[in-house]
Amino acid sequence: MRLLLTTSQGIEDLAKAEVENLLSRLGVPFRVEEKPLGVEGRVLAEVREAFYTDEKGRKRELSVSTYLNERSRLLHRVIVEIASERFEGIGEEEPERALKRIEDFVASLPVERYVKVSESFAVRSFRKGEHQITSVDISKTVGKAIFDRLERFGTPKVNLDHPTVIFRAELVGDVFFLGIDTTGDSSLHKRPWRVYDHPAHLKASIANAMIELAELDGGSVLDPMCGSGTILIELALRGYEGRIIGIEKYKKHLKGAKMNALAAGVLDRIEFIHGDATKLSQYLESVDFAISNLPYGLKIGRKSAIPELYMKFFSELSKVLEKRGVFLTTEKNAIENALEENGFKVVHHRLIGHGGLMVHCYVIE
Numbered sequence: 001m002r003l004l005l006t007t008s009q010g011i012e013d014l015a016k017a018e019v020e021n022l023l024s025r026l027g028v029p030f031r032v033e034e035k036p037l038g039v040e041g042r043v044l045a046e047v048r049e050a051f052y053t054d055e056k057g058r059k060r061e062l063s064v065s066t067y068l069n070e071r072s073r074l075l076h077r078v079i080v081e082i083a084s085e086r087f088e089g090i091g092e093e094e095p096e097r098a099l100k101r102i103e104d105f106v107a108s109l110p111v112e113r114y115v116k117v118s119e120s121f122a123v124r125s126f127r128k129g130e131h132q133i134t135s136v137d138i139s140k141t142v143g144k145a146i147f148d149r150l151e152r153f154g155t156p157k158v159n160l161d162h163p164t165v166i167f168r169a170e171l172v173g174d175v176f177f178l179g180i181d182t183t184g185d186s187s188l189h190k191r192p193w194r195v196y197d198h199p200a201h202l203k204a205s206i207a208n209a210m211i212e213l214a215e216l217d218g219g220s221v222l223d224p225m226c227g228s229g230t231i232l233i234e235l236a237l238r239g240y241e242g243r244i245i246g247i248e249k250y251k252k253h254l255k256g257a258k259m260n261a262l263a264a265g266v267l268d269r270i271e272f273i274h275g276d277a278t279k280l281s282q283y284l285e286s287v288d289f290a291i292s293n294l295p296y297g298l299k300i301g302r303k304s305a306i307p308e309l310y311m312k313f314f315s316e317l318s319k320v321l322e323k324r325g326v327f328l329t330t331e332k333n334a335i336e337n338a339l340e341e342n343g344f345k346v347v348h349h350r351l352i353g354h355g356g357l358m359v360h361c362y363v364i365e
């Protein structure tokens, strides 16, 4: 079985490591590849069927997709691959010709193996890159090809709102992919604990990528501008045993972070402080790690205030940080000036796709 796994652009290596770790516990042969066919934000896992023995000693199949949906912290979707194909030049093609190629390809696939005619289905599409067709065109075309093929076996049922089976069709650049989406309509990064929706909240998958990059050792962890608490809550849910501390300037967000932590069942694991990160040393003498998605001045606050905010914050951080920090921002110049001015060394930098932007991620010491 081949599983197409989706995640944020720029964290594929970390998602691959997580999937390898999870699959290695199943004791079946597997192979995991980052960016299959060069597609960003994707990881491909080839896995043999996995089995377990039930209480009566019977051999039972274990659903690897369910296992990954339940256990992964970095993935967005788990999709069982039906087929993938490179369509050279599809980006420049007239809509009719491009859609005909997709339709012919899908019509040749044994989709009846994945959906019973008695089950309802829908097609959800994703498109990225330069094309003369839209994702709506793709959904309609793929849906028609599947319907026509299933008609050989009975009367197919389409249910766009609540389908039993979701086909996922993706066209990324010139790579077309069709699979069964085992995750459903809500991406895994939308955590059920999020009862308070902060206007600039971080995707939980990226929060976990930042936690991985911090290489924590059990020491205390601070998010100095914690918003709705995503990083801290995800860290607590991983069973982290060190101190977990969050500071937030606005009462409304701090209250929201506490509500989220309560919903996640980890409120007693996090020390929340109502305070100002530019006065950090007033609240803490020292902290081992700091992980934060800094304000960018886009959704809340003013962009012009960012350089001064970063300068004051990193000056305070330099008084208390013992080990490592991981920070996310779009404001490259402001953070790099503040880091240099306050004696921090950048040990790792990467770009991560978040909310339609490529955001800079810095690991500092």
Ligand code: SAM
Residues within 6 Å of the ligand: 198, 200, 201, 202, 203, 224, 225, 226, 227, 228, 229, 230, 231, 247, 248, 249, 250, 253, 275, 276, 277, 278, 292, 293, 294, 295, 296
């Ligand atoms: N990671 C958070 C989440 O997932 O909800 C979002 C963080 S948001 C990008 C930045 C947060 O920093 C905002 O909630 C903002 O109120 C807070 N903030 C801005 N200036 C601050 C300061 N001086 N001290 C503490 N928090 C501050």
